[in-house]
Amino acid sequence: MARKMYRDAVRDTIFEEMKRDPNVVVLGEDVVGGMGTAGGPEAIGGIWSTSGGFYEAFGPDRVIDTPISESAIVGAAGGLALSGKRPIAELMFADFIGVSLDQIWNQIAKFRYMFGGKTKCPAIIRCIYGAGYNAAAQHSQSPHAILTGMPGLKVVMPSTPADVAGLMRQAIREDDPVIFMEHKALYGMKGEVHDDPDYTIPFGHARLTRAGQDVTILATGMMVGMAEGAADKLAADGIGADVIDLRTTSPLDEEAILDSVEVTGRLVIVDEAPPRCSLATDLAAIVANKAFASLKAPIEMVTAPHTPIPFARELESAYLPNPDKIEAAVRKALAYN
């Protein structure tokens, strides 16, 4: 095990896989950085410092610094994938899927199905998402719900450096298109990461991060740490919570969710996105449909409000879920008879 940051787990895993497999290529805006400037290539090394040293190691053919052209970036990833490569495209901000949505939604997600199963599309679209930087309405969103709802895509939302490594390696070795969602506020998070160069985490397997008998809390990405914070506080009062990190929202580990709810009978879902037509409502519907008899209380949802993301510190804090809100939701679920 090595201790490293979430962002370095992204960078190191891609780097190792590029060394292992010459078909892995990286493309995106400023993934090299400094092209055409006095500073020269590698003056940046990726705006999130997740591709430092790539250009020097693998050259311009495999580390493709693109113009600001999100549609062409994702489209080119699709064309590369149909031509035998394993492209990893970076969308600097997940919010930019709005610009490139046709290529995600109508193209790469559907190639295999539309073409009668006779092709594969091993493309990864890295989406850097989430609030916490006071980056306001167009650079802070969590658009995982609309992507999770698209048949043909797999959607990954790691919450720790160890999971980044295992899930990214799995994503690169997958033959289906993957949306890999990296939470920008977690980039500095440190944790132990497996040294094994073949360590992968299969998709569709949730992780139980806290165990308890009284309530189930579901979370992804940055919400996992908040759920754990709430669970730890509740534990001091003798309240036990299962905290389940979904890891991937498509495929979804329904079994882990339903098994836990059967025991606890109470469910709190934490989601960083607004509440309507969301991951939270989707999970609530699944549990209501498949574990209705186990429920002892209405399902509680701790989500962002139905608003764009505001800029000011006070406003963004008020917008986001936090451990106190989660704790309150748990207590409400427990109080119901």
Next chain:
Amino acid sequence: MQLSREDLLEAYRRMKIIRDFEDFLHDEIAKGEIAGFTHLYAGQEAVAVGVCEHLTDDDKIVSTHRGHGHCLAKGCDVEGMMKEIWGSREGLCKGKGGSMHIADIDKGMLGANGIVGAGAPIAVGAAIAAKIDGKDENGNLKVSIAFSGDGACNQGTTFEAMNMAVVTKAPAIFVFENNHYSEHTGFEYAVGTDKDIASRAEAFGMKVWRADGTDFSAVHDTMREVLEYVRAGNGPAAVEFDTERFYGHFEGDPQRYRAKGELDRIRAERDCIKKFRETVTEAKLLEGEELDKIDAEVASRIEKAVESARKAERPTAEDVLVDVYIDY
């Protein structure tokens, strides 16, 4: 024309296959037997064939909603395509794609596309892959071709793709087929550049060519030059072919936007197959009789394809769930 007798016969055969394929479909669709939306390529055959005759299976093309001609020219199976359009599970895409999504990756055909302008970025990705793979023993790169119409030339995706191809020096070729109509709107209204698409590509920094898309020999000769240039590693290029669409935007389109007598005129003066026939027989390169023989062969082949499509196995409700993912 610099082609051998065999090549000329093959070019004629392929153009005729496309024409008959589309003419048959036009009749069958009117009978109500075929589901969905169909956009026919008849009239533009010299472009698809004049371009694709230069390509191997390792060269890639990305097509449009009007894709049957590109698919047939690139070597997709006639019967497999017909079955696909009929929605059979024996079709090229098992009945999952239909007319607008025919693809055959092994033939280098990366898909027709229902979204106007969506193909060019995909073609650039395939061109980047060809650049990574490098030159063959003869010093030639594989290429990737984006077919786009005068409608797609107005989409931002096409602009992005052209710029990215230039920036990455990818062996991409943008083939613009100007058939004068984007759906039901005239080219002169919708394309701001005065009567020209190629100048847009030129403005992105590409070398461009222009030719009469109803003249097979002009298309073929132009593409020889374009391909020599791109295969040698000079970066992307673009070509604009002026051509004609014999049918409507979609089957069922009443075409009220056409001028009086326009269809008769273009069929009389701008039919690429008729012009090809006249040119090669007048130059005594081929005999009328051998072309008649091809006409008969092709007609019977298409008729058989229609027959087999009509009888082909239908998909079942279980097939809906298959091939979304490789593993889920």
